[in-house]
Amino acid sequence: MGVSGGYGLTTGITDAACLGDALAATIRDEQLHLLGGRDLLDEYNTLRRNVFLNVSNERSIAAKKTCQMDPENLPQAFLDNVKAAEQNPDLTRKHMLLSSDLQTLLDLPKELKGLEWGPNGQPKVNAVNGY
Amino acid sequence: MQMQKIDGTVLASNDWTLTKNDIPYPYTLMSFPYSSLTECRVGQHTLAQICKKHCDRYESFKVLFNHAIETVTQTKTSATVTGHTTTGEPFTYTASYVVGADGGKSTVRKYLGVTLDGFTWDETYLATNVFYPFEKLGYAEANFVIGGGMDWAIVCRTGDKSAPWRCTYGEVSPQKGSDEEVYARVPKRLVKFLRGAKFEEAKVDQIARYNVHQRCAKTFRIGRVLLAGDAAHLTQPMYGSPFFEVANGG
Numbered sequence: 001m002g003v004s005g006g007y008g009l010t011t012g013i014t015d016a017a018c019l020g021d022a023l024a025a026t027i028r029d030e031q032l033h034l035l036g037g038r039d040l041l042d043e044y045n046t047l048r049r050n051v052f053l054n055v056s057n058e059r060s061i062a063a064k065k066t067c068q069m070d071p072e073n074l075p076q077a078f079l080d081n082v083k084a085a086e087q088n089p090d091l092t093r094k095h096m097l098l099s100s101d102l103q104t105l106l107d108l109p110k111e112l113k114g115l116e117w118g119p120n121g122q123p124k125v126n127a128v129n130g131y
Numbered sequence: 132m133q134m135q136k137i138d139g140t141v142l143a144s145n146d147w148t149l150t151k152n153d154i155p156y157p158y159t160l161m162s163f164p165y166s167s168l169t170e171c172r173v174g175q176h177t178l179a180q181i182c183k184k185h186c187d188r189y190e191s192f193k194v195l196f197n198h199a200i201e202t203v204t205q206t207k208t209s210a211t212v213t214g215h216t217t218t219g220e221p222f223t224y225t226a227s228y229v230v231g232a233d234g235g236k237s238t239v240r241k242y243l244g245v246t247l248d249g250f251t252w253d254e255t256y257l258a259t260n261v262f263y264p265f266e267k268l269g270y271a272e273a274n275f276v277i278g279g280g281m282d283w284a285i286v287c288r289t290g291d292k293s294a295p296w297r298c299t300y301g302e303v304s305p306q307k308g309s310d311e312e313v314y315a316r317v318p319k320r321l322v323k324f325l326r327g328a329k330f331e332e333a334k335v336d337q338i339a340r341y342n343v344h345q346r347c348a349k350t351f352r353i354g355r356v357l358l359a360g361d362a363a364h365l366t367q368p369m370y371g372s373p374f375f376e377v378a379n380g381g
Contacts, residue, residue, distance in 0.1 A: 006368040012360030015351075016232070019359050023228060045352040052347050052364040057249075061345060063371040067275050067283040068301070071136040074277075082142050093149040095372030100154075117189050 007056040007102070014102045015048050021106050024115035024123040034109045047104040055101050133271040134371070137278035139326055144271070145372075198222060203229060203242045203356055210355040212239075229356045235344075237362035243353050249346035252367065254281070257302045257313060257340050259321060260295040263333035268326045270296075275369065276324060284324050285369065295336045298324055299368075302340065314338060343367035 022040040029035045069078070085092050115123040132145040186192045197217040204211050210229040215221055231239025240247070265286055276284040281301035289297050300320060302313050317338060322330040344365040351358045 006366075007370045008361060008364075008366050008368060010370075011364060011366070012232070015359040015363065019230065019357060023230075027227065041352050041357065044357070045350060048351055048359075048363070049347060052366075056364070056366055057345050057347065060366040060368075060370055063275075063369045064367055066371060067277055067369050068280060069277055070279040071138070071140075071277045072279075085143055089149060092143075092145060093153070096145055096150050097153055098372055117191060 007060045010099060010102055011048075011052055011056045014051070014104065018048060018104050018106065019044050021108070021113075021115070024117070025106070025108055025112035028112055028115055028123045032111055034111060040106060040108075043106060047106075051102055051104055132273045132275070134275045134277065135270070137276055137282060137284075137323065139269040141269075141271075142277070200233070200238050201242075203231070203239050205229075205355045227355065230359055231356065231362045232359045233362050235361040235365050237358065239356065240348060240358055240362050243356060245353065245358070246349050247344075247346040247365070248349055249344060249365075252343045252345070253304045253307075254343070255302045255304060255313070255340050256299055256343055256367070257317070257320075257338065258297060258299040259317060259338050260289065260336040261298050261321065261333050262295045262336060263325070263328070264292075265296045265298075268328060275371065278323065282320075282323055283369075286324060300324070305342070310340060313340060 022044040025035075026040050066078070069075070085095070118124040133141055134143040135141050183194060186194065199214045199217070200212045201214040202212065209225050209227060211223060211225040212229055213221070213223045229239065231237050231243075233239055265288075270286050273287040274285070276282075276286055278284065281303075284298055284300040286299075287297045289295055298321060302308065302320075317335060318330045321333070321335070325333060345367065346365045348358050348363045351363045
């Protein structure tokens with residue numbers, strides 16, 4: 001999966017991906033007991049707060065400052081970066097993929113990965129296992 | 132997506148097709164739809180429909196519109212929400228877990244007493260919908276415009292040729308300027324992004340002013356109740372590659 005866009009919506013969507021996995025695995029593990037005392041909902045809390053504070057929040061503040069620079073006095077370091085990106089499309093490609101930093105994957109045993117919801121409201125192993 | 136100076140100088144371009152071998156869906160999600168050869172933006176409305184379609188595959192899934200939650204309580208084994216429908220019918224639902232993904236003004240978050248820590252910028256953003264062919268002024272389909280101070284803008288198409296463009300720019304905080312003052316100077320402000328075209332040739336369709344925040348809930352989890360999305364965190368909408376970030380102390 002790849003994600004891009006404003007960091008409000010994008011962080012929300014990647015929250016949902018992480019929380020969906022955490023909830024399904026937590027409920028499934030009530031029968032399997034594979035997590036050995038790990039609390040995935042606490043892991044969700046820690047992972048996602050860190051992503052917001054260290055990635056979404058930091059980058060949004062920095063991007064705002066960039067957009068508010070004086071166009072007639074752009075810093076040399078910024079202009080150098082602009083030139084480098086212009087000359088190297090692969091560099092631009094790499095910048096664009098940096099939004100993937102918003103994604104967090106829980107480290108799960110394979111029995112608890114890629115779960116889907118069964119008709120009885122209980123999670124079951126998805127035919128397409130994993131991420 | 133382009134980064135341009137207010138005079139139209141292009142500083143950087145992002146072509147999403149560059150990532151086609153890296154990610155399965157090189158789309159960008161935005162609050163309004165537009166697609167072209169180099170960019171596919173999926174609007175929020177469309178995204179909601181896609182989510183609903185997936186959810187409808189499950190018998191155990193149900194969407195209930197017009198239900199306003201008022202209380203959230205929990206025991207060791209369950210969580211319960213209560214509230215009223217828009218027609219005044221009371222409701223109570225009990226489940227193993229509750230996820231509050233109910234937006235920036237989240238009732239779930241407020242009811243739990245979880246604070247939203249951080250700060251609110253001492254400025255507002257003014258979103259205007261403008262009928263004018265911005266592409267004739269050198270704009271790409273989506274643009275970050277560097278104009279200095281409050282004269283930055285995000286300029287985007289909102290749909291096909293008949294749809295207006297969205298031009299969002301900076302304004303003062305509510306303490307420093309009333310809605311009336313801010314709306315009265317829309318022509319004076321917008322014309323700066325029209326690059327020599329006369330304001331009279333453009334038609335302003337809608338205006339919305341909003342506060343912008345950098346805030347994060349103190350916790351995303353209290354027992355069996357969780358927070359996600361805007362209920363858990365808020366940010367202003369400008370984003371970009373860290374590559375172009377500059378530490379200017381501003």
